[in-house]
Each structure stands twice: as structure tokens, then as C-alpha cells.
Amino acid sequence: MYGRASPLLFGNLMKKTVQGNFHQIKAPLLFLLPNILIFVIFIIIPAIQGLRMSLTEWGVFTEPTFIGLANFKELFQDKVFWRTFSNTLVFSFFTVALMMLYSLLLALLLNKNALRGEKIFRSLFYIPSLLSMITVGIAWRFILGDEMGIVNYVLRSFGGEGIHWLTNGNLAMASVILVSVWAGAGYYMVILIGGLQAIPLELYEAATIDGASPARTFRSITLPLLKSTLLVVLVLATISSFKAYELIFVMTKGGPGYATKLIVQQVYQVAFMEDRMGYASAMSILLMILIGLVTIVQFRISGKDQDYE
Amino acid sequence: MKKIAVFLTILLLATSTLFAAGTKEEGTKETTLSVMWFNDANESDVFMKTIDDYLKANPHVKVDLQVVAYSEYDQKLKMMISGGNPPDVARISTNTLSVVVDSLEPIDGYVDDIEKVKQEFLPSMVAFAMNKDNKLVAYPTEATANGMIVNKTAFDNAGIDLDAVSKTWTWSEWEKIVSNVIAANPKMKYGLAVDFTPHRFSTIMYQFNGHFLNADQSAMEFNNPGTINTLNWFKHVHDSGLVPKSVWLGSENPAELFQAGLVAGHIGGSWNINTYNKNVKDFEWKVVNMPKAAINSSVPGGKFVASFKGSANKVEAQKLMAAFSDNAHNEAYCLDTFNLSSRADATIDYPSNSKDFDVFLSELKVTPAFTANEWKNTNLSKVTTYIKEQIVEVLLGNVTPEQAVANVDAKGNTYFK
Structure with a gap:
């Protein structure tokens, strides 16, 4: 009806x-x-x-003048910018890869009460991520400094040669990557422990009954069910690595030369030292597009067969 | 008629009282001056101590002191000015002065006789503090000079009469002498540390007859034989191990290397006297004349106090600055901070190091006048970080000195268009 x-x-x-x-x-x-x-x-x-x-010529004390895409045209011919661009990619790739491996390792070790004093260890590994990056940078410069550094002091005390941690371009990049991983891993460890604890224990019990090895259990249960958490960590770590500045500036000032200079430092320098706000904005826009693209690619690749149960 | 007269008298008295009260209120209006300062050593504490009597005599004035690290000072100050919220008073170095000069409030509207004020200070310092309209915009407080501080004990250990050799030494003589000093002191590794700044590099560059700008300061002219010679020499002393690479390539603090007894000398500035007085206990040190290249030269500089066009408390700010810059206050401040005074009439009896200050002053006397003008140039200040990077590229062997100077000129000249 x-x-x-x-x-x-x-x-x-x-x-x-x-x-x-x-x-x-x-x-x-x-x-x-x-x-x-x-x-x-x-x-x-x-x-x-x-x-x-980014479409203007603008200093801090002057009025902006519209110049269209001139800043972007100049950007594509700026050798220093592209050097900082490639440095940023290298730094991000290795930092994120090592960060994920290290924080996953820590999370696996500190998840199942396998170690005595697990909570203390969790706190110890988490503490660096609470510190200001400036403090971390100063501390590590004191450790890795060529002449005044503790490591080289110890090496020389035993008759060895000092290592040019911060004055050799490649070693300086490796040093800032390793220190960044050390400083940030605790934060991602906590996120991953959260992800690990959300995996039902019954699955592990069933795997044990079926006689699965720890490696097989990790490959077939832990990794697939941790995928969404790993994706979060991947995206957060990538964005953070693209924006890295304070730690590197304090440790190396971007040097030696341009060896560890990343885009963000170049943006700061152009904006505040060279007084070119418009050009620095164009750099920032390019960085934003880069981060956006990388994040989309990460979601596409990692999220293809994502199981958001 | 009588009534009208009485009424007018009462009205007159009443209005007079009102105006008098108004004037009194204006003169004693509670004012909090925002003051921004940076420290080379203990300057902010000494500043507050120095103006203590002024604040007691003017209880309506309070000071809100903000101490900012020098590395962040320029950026913070620029952002405050561009945001329309500058401090009422700020301590300003020569480098910063060239950047913010157009935002500073001229002093002439607040003093009776501006020419008399100018005459009270060293002419070179007054020259720094003039804006493009030829108006004084800042009170000079301290005069600074770049110079060489050496480990006297290390030279004594090598049997070298430092006073005798440093009177007329050249850089090539210095190389031989300092090699002997290193050999005679097992802990010592290097001959000289040079601050990681273009300003300190320019000390040596001027000695080699180099320069940044052309004669009328209308364009970059870093590409000149003097500068190229300096770059070649600078690379040579790094490669030969006389100068530690860890300063220019690894950002290590040269003052720390000097204090640790690892280097025989330090090209720094007169402000280092204060630091070394406090920290160096293991050896004797002193200031000596820098070796000669083509000429002898230092780099003049200084510190200033200034107020801003956008300040909300210009009158009180100017009064405070004038008081802080008078003879008695300036001498007290410079005495306690171990700095050279910018005042022409200052007679400071330092408890120690008077001879060291005399050496800095004697170096300033032979310094060419154009050096101050170069460091006053706003456009040069925009390219100094790039200059520093290019010098490091030369030290790393990534570019030749000729390429580096050409790169600097190409980039620098974009600011002179």
C-alpha cells in the first residue's frame, strides 16, 4: 500500500x-x-x-613584486639547490630505511617480555626522541668532532688515527644519518610496539602448534598484520626526514662544503641571509610537491593490498 | 565684574592644575622597554648592571630583557621588524646594522646637539652608524677589531722571542716560526685557527690586498689578484696541516681548540680577550701583531645600541640609550665586558690585558678605510654565506680559487642590479 x-x-x-x-x-x-x-x-x-x-620578488623589508614563474625558472638552473635536492633524497632514503629497520628491531625485541628490564630499555630508547634536536646535535658533535671529539680522543689514546667523521663529505653524511636514526627510532618503536600488541595472540599460538619457525611466523603473521602500522611509520619518517634541519645544522652546518646541506637549510639561507623570500618560497613549494609525491607513491605501493581490518 | 574675575581666576587655576597633572603623568608614565641583546660572553648581565642606577632614578621605566643567541639574532630581529613589532632597544653588531639600518630611528630628533653627540665617539664607529640620509641611527658602544691571539707559553717553549719576531713578521716567516713552535710542544698540533666566518677570512684577504667590492661599491669584485692569492694561501696552510681542517670543514670551535692548547694562535676578535681571561688557566697568552702579507690590516667592527622606527616607546628608548652611552656608563660597561670603548673620550684602566687592547688598536690604525665601508654594505651581507661556502669548496679542492671568485661575483652582482 x-x-x-x-x-x-x-x-x-x-x-x-x-x-x-x-x-x-x-x-x-x-x-x-x-x-x-x-x-x-x-x-x-x-x-x-x-x-x-613564490610568484613574487620579495625581501623582508620590501614590498612584493609579481614576477610570474621567474623564481621557478631560476630554480631549475640553480646548481646549489639541486645539490641540496639530491642530498635530501640520499639523506631521506637511508634515514627512513635504517629508521624502519632499527625501530622494528627494537619493537620486536621489546614487545614480548623477552628481555629483563624491558620497560627500562623502552624508556632508554625512547628518551632521545624527547630531546631537542639541537641538544642531540651538540652532544654528537662533542662525540664525533675531529679534534675535540670523544671518539677520536679514545682512538688517539690507543695510538690510532682520528677519523674525519664530520670533515669528510661521505662520512659526514653517514654520521648525520646515523645520528638521526638514533634520535628518532624510539618514537617509531613505540608506534610499532602498539601495532605488534594489536596482533591477536591466537594467531601466534596456532602457528606454534603448526610448528612454524620464528622466521616463518614473522613473515606470515607479524609482517602482514603490521603492514598498516609500518606504512604510518614510513610516511611519518619520510616527511620528518625531508624537513630535517636543526640536527644537521648543529652537527655540520651543512658541510663540509655542500656535503650535508639539505633543502630546508638552503630555504632558510635564501630567505633570511640572502633576503629573498619569494625565491625561498618557490623552493618550499617544490619541497612540498616532492613530499606530497613521495607520500602518494608510498601509499600506492604499500597500501595496494592493505588489509584495514 | 568682580564675580567674572573670580570665576576666570578659578577656571585658570583649575585648568593649570589639570595641565600640570597631565604633564606629570606624561613624564612618569609607566613604560616597559623591550630590549633585545646577544652575548659574546657576559654582556647582557653587565648591561643590566650598568643601567641599574638609571632604572633606580627612573622608577617608571622597566626593562624586559630578551637574550637571543647570536646565530638566531638577525633572523629574529628581521622578523620582528617586518612583523611591525620591533624591540624598543636592541644590541646590534656591524653586520646586522647593514641589514636593518633603514628601520632604525634617527637619534637627531631626541638630542639637543647631534654634532656634539657624534664627536663623542670614534669617527670610524660613527661612520658605521650613519644611514643613507647621513643621520646617526645608533649609539656605538664597543669597538672591535680582528687580530691574532697566541699561546705565549708554546712560543717560549720553542725558545722564540715572540715580542721580537711579531713586530715585523710576514706570513712566510710565520710558517717557519710556527712549525718550530709545533715541534717544540708535543701536545700542539696546529699553528693557527681562523674563525669560520668570511669576516675573519677577510682579515687575511685585506692583508693580501684583496677586496670584495669595487672602489665605488657598486658591484662585486671578489675576482681580484689579492683575493685569489689569499685563497691559494688559505688552501696551502690547510693542506700543509698548519691550520686545522676541522674548523672550516667541520665547524669545530677555534676558541676551544686554542683553549685546549692544540693551536699556537687564533685569528679571532678583541671580544675573545674576555673569554680567554676567564677560561685559559694552563698557559700564558697574548695578542700580537698579525703577520704582514702585502700590507698590515685588521677589520674594524663594533657593537651598537639602537631603537626602531616602529618602536612604541621611542622617547624612553632614546633616553635609556643616551644614558647607557654616556661616558661613565660606557666605560663601566666596557670595563666589565673587557671590550674596547667606542667613545673618543674613554680612558679605561683594565685590570689586565691593557697591552693586548693596545695591539688591537694599533692594528686598527693601519687598517685601510675601505674595509669598514665594505662591511657596511647591505648587498655584501646577503652574499657572505655563499662566500663562506665557496671558500670551503676551494679548501675541499672541488673548485679552483679562480672559479670560486667568479662564482661569488656572479651571484653577488645579482644583488647590485
């Missing part, structure tokens, strides 16, 4: 629909609103402003 609905029935239906609409759409939106506002104010609007600035 498709008769005309009574006003009472229609009223109740509307009420339910509106309530449902509120609970399902509006309420979550209201809860998200503060975050959305913060995101818009501090990310979206500055990004749009940055894009606008």
Missing part, C-alpha cells in the same frame, strides 16, 4: 532522519572542526600564501 503517510508517521520519520543525519554526519564533523580549523589556518592558508609569495 502506497497510501499517503499520516502526518504523525512522516514527523517521526523526519525526526529519525535528522537525528541519524546529526549522529552520522554532523556530530563527527563538529568533533573534527577544531582540527580542521587548525589545519586550515596553519597548513592550508600558509601553503596558499607560500604559493602566492
Whole structure:
């Protein structure tokens, strides 16, 4: 029967629909609103402003002048920028790869009460990620310094030669990568422990009953079920590595020469030392596009057969 | 009529009282001056100590002191100025002065006789503090000079009469002498540490007759025989192990190397006297004349206090600066911070190191005048970091000195268009 609905029935239906609409759409939106506002104010609007600035010639004390795409044209011929670009890729690739391996190893070791004093170890490995990167940089410069560094002092005390940790270009890059991994791994370890603890224990029990080796258990159970957490770690570590600045600046000032100079330091230098805000904005826009592209690729590759149960 | 007269008298008295009260309120209005400072050693503490009597005599004035690390100082100051929120008073170095000079409030509107004020300070310092309209925009506080501080004990151990040899030595003579010093002191590894800054590099460059800019300062001219010779020499002393690579290639602090007794000498500045007085206990040190290349030269510099066009408390800021810069306060400040005074009439009896200050002053006297003008140039300040990078590229052997100077000129000249 498709008769005309009574006003009472229609009223109740509307009420339910509106309530449902509120609970399902509006309420979550209201809860998200503060975050959305913060995101818009501090990310979206500055990004749009940055894009606008990148089309101008602008010093701190002068009015911006619109110059179209001239900054981007200059950027493509700027050898120093491309050197910092390739340094950034090298730094990010090795930092993220080592960071993931090291933090996963730590998480696996400190997840199942396999070690005595596990909580103490977790804290010890986590502490570096709480420190300011400037503090970490100063401490490691004191450890790795050519003449005044502790490591070289010990080596020389035993009759050895000092190692040029920070004055040889390749070693300097390796040093800042290893220190970055040391400083950041604790944070990702905590995320991965969270992921490991979410894996049902029954699966491991079943694997043990079936006689699966630890390696097979890791390959067939842990890794697939940790994939979504690993993806989060991958994306966070990548974004963080692209934005690295303080630690490297304190340890090497980007040197020797340009050996450890990354894009962010070049942006800072161009903006504040050379007083070219527009050109620095163009660099930032390119960095933003790079991070966006890398993140999309990571999601595409890692998330292809993702199981978001 | 009588009533009207009485009424007018009362009205006059009442309004006079009101105006008088208003004036009093204006003069004693509670003011908090935001003051930004950086430290070479203990300058911010000494500044507060120095102005203590002024603040007691002017209880309506308070100082909100913000101490910022020198490495972040320029950036922070620029952002505050461009954001329309500059401090009321700031300590400013010569380098920073060239960048912010157009934002500084001229002093002439706040003093009775600006010419008299100018005459109170060293002419070279006044020259730094003039804006393009030829107005004084900052009070000079300390004069600085680059120079060489050496480990006297190490020279004594090598049987070298430091006072005698340093009177007329050249850089080639210095190489031989300092090699003997290293040989005679087992702990000592190097002859000289040079601060990792283009400013300190330029000390040697000027001695080799080099320069950054052309004569009328309208373009870069880093590509000149003097500068190329300096770069070749600088690479040579690094490669031969007389100068530690860890400073220019690894950002190690040369003052720490000197204090540890690892280097025989340090090309730094007059401000290092304060630091070494406090920290060096294991050996005797002193300031000596730098070796000669083509000429003798130092690099003049200084520190200043200034207020800004955008300051909300210009009058009180200017009063505070004037008081801080008068003879008594300036002498007290320079005495406690172990700095050379910028005042022409200063007679400071330092408890020690008077002879060291005399050496710095004697080096300043033979320094060519154009050196100050170069370091006052706003466009040069934009390219100094790139110059530093190119010098390191030369030291690494990645570019030749000729390529480096050409690169610097090409980039630097984009700022002179």
C-alpha cells in the first residue's frame, strides 16, 4: 500500500532522519572542526600564501613584486639547490630505511617480555626522541668532532688515527644519518610496539602448534598484520626526514662544503641571509610537491593490498 | 565684574592644575622597554648592571630583557621588524646594522646637539652608524677589531722571542716560526685557527690586498689578484696541516681548540680577550701583531645600541640609550665586558690585558678605510654565506680559487642590479 503517510508517521520519520543525519554526519564533523580549523589556518592558508609569495620578488623589508614563474625558472638552473635536492633524497632514503629497520628491531625485541628490564630499555630508547634536536646535535658533535671529539680522543689514546667523521663529505653524511636514526627510532618503536600488541595472540599460538619457525611466523603473521602500522611509520619518517634541519645544522652546518646541506637549510639561507623570500618560497613549494609525491607513491605501493581490518 | 574675575581666576587655576597633572603623568608614565641583546660572553648581565642606577632614578621605566643567541639574532630581529613589532632597544653588531639600518630611528630628533653627540665617539664607529640620509641611527658602544691571539707559553717553549719576531713578521716567516713552535710542544698540533666566518677570512684577504667590492661599491669584485692569492694561501696552510681542517670543514670551535692548547694562535676578535681571561688557566697568552702579507690590516667592527622606527616607546628608548652611552656608563660597561670603548673620550684602566687592547688598536690604525665601508654594505651581507661556502669548496679542492671568485661575483652582482 502506497497510501499517503499520516502526518504523525512522516514527523517521526523526519525526526529519525535528522537525528541519524546529526549522529552520522554532523556530530563527527563538529568533533573534527577544531582540527580542521587548525589545519586550515596553519597548513592550508600558509601553503596558499607560500604559493602566492613564490610568484613574487620579495625581501623582508620590501614590498612584493609579481614576477610570474621567474623564481621557478631560476630554480631549475640553480646548481646549489639541486645539490641540496639530491642530498635530501640520499639523506631521506637511508634515514627512513635504517629508521624502519632499527625501530622494528627494537619493537620486536621489546614487545614480548623477552628481555629483563624491558620497560627500562623502552624508556632508554625512547628518551632521545624527547630531546631537542639541537641538544642531540651538540652532544654528537662533542662525540664525533675531529679534534675535540670523544671518539677520536679514545682512538688517539690507543695510538690510532682520528677519523674525519664530520670533515669528510661521505662520512659526514653517514654520521648525520646515523645520528638521526638514533634520535628518532624510539618514537617509531613505540608506534610499532602498539601495532605488534594489536596482533591477536591466537594467531601466534596456532602457528606454534603448526610448528612454524620464528622466521616463518614473522613473515606470515607479524609482517602482514603490521603492514598498516609500518606504512604510518614510513610516511611519518619520510616527511620528518625531508624537513630535517636543526640536527644537521648543529652537527655540520651543512658541510663540509655542500656535503650535508639539505633543502630546508638552503630555504632558510635564501630567505633570511640572502633576503629573498619569494625565491625561498618557490623552493618550499617544490619541497612540498616532492613530499606530497613521495607520500602518494608510498601509499600506492604499500597500501595496494592493505588489509584495514 | 568682580564675580567674572573670580570665576576666570578659578577656571585658570583649575585648568593649570589639570595641565600640570597631565604633564606629570606624561613624564612618569609607566613604560616597559623591550630590549633585545646577544652575548659574546657576559654582556647582557653587565648591561643590566650598568643601567641599574638609571632604572633606580627612573622608577617608571622597566626593562624586559630578551637574550637571543647570536646565530638566531638577525633572523629574529628581521622578523620582528617586518612583523611591525620591533624591540624598543636592541644590541646590534656591524653586520646586522647593514641589514636593518633603514628601520632604525634617527637619534637627531631626541638630542639637543647631534654634532656634539657624534664627536663623542670614534669617527670610524660613527661612520658605521650613519644611514643613507647621513643621520646617526645608533649609539656605538664597543669597538672591535680582528687580530691574532697566541699561546705565549708554546712560543717560549720553542725558545722564540715572540715580542721580537711579531713586530715585523710576514706570513712566510710565520710558517717557519710556527712549525718550530709545533715541534717544540708535543701536545700542539696546529699553528693557527681562523674563525669560520668570511669576516675573519677577510682579515687575511685585506692583508693580501684583496677586496670584495669595487672602489665605488657598486658591484662585486671578489675576482681580484689579492683575493685569489689569499685563497691559494688559505688552501696551502690547510693542506700543509698548519691550520686545522676541522674548523672550516667541520665547524669545530677555534676558541676551544686554542683553549685546549692544540693551536699556537687564533685569528679571532678583541671580544675573545674576555673569554680567554676567564677560561685559559694552563698557559700564558697574548695578542700580537698579525703577520704582514702585502700590507698590515685588521677589520674594524663594533657593537651598537639602537631603537626602531616602529618602536612604541621611542622617547624612553632614546633616553635609556643616551644614558647607557654616556661616558661613565660606557666605560663601566666596557670595563666589565673587557671590550674596547667606542667613545673618543674613554680612558679605561683594565685590570689586565691593557697591552693586548693596545695591539688591537694599533692594528686598527693601519687598517685601510675601505674595509669598514665594505662591511657596511647591505648587498655584501646577503652574499657572505655563499662566500663562506665557496671558500670551503676551494679548501675541499672541488673548485679552483679562480672559479670560486667568479662564482661569488656572479651571484653577488645579482644583488647590485
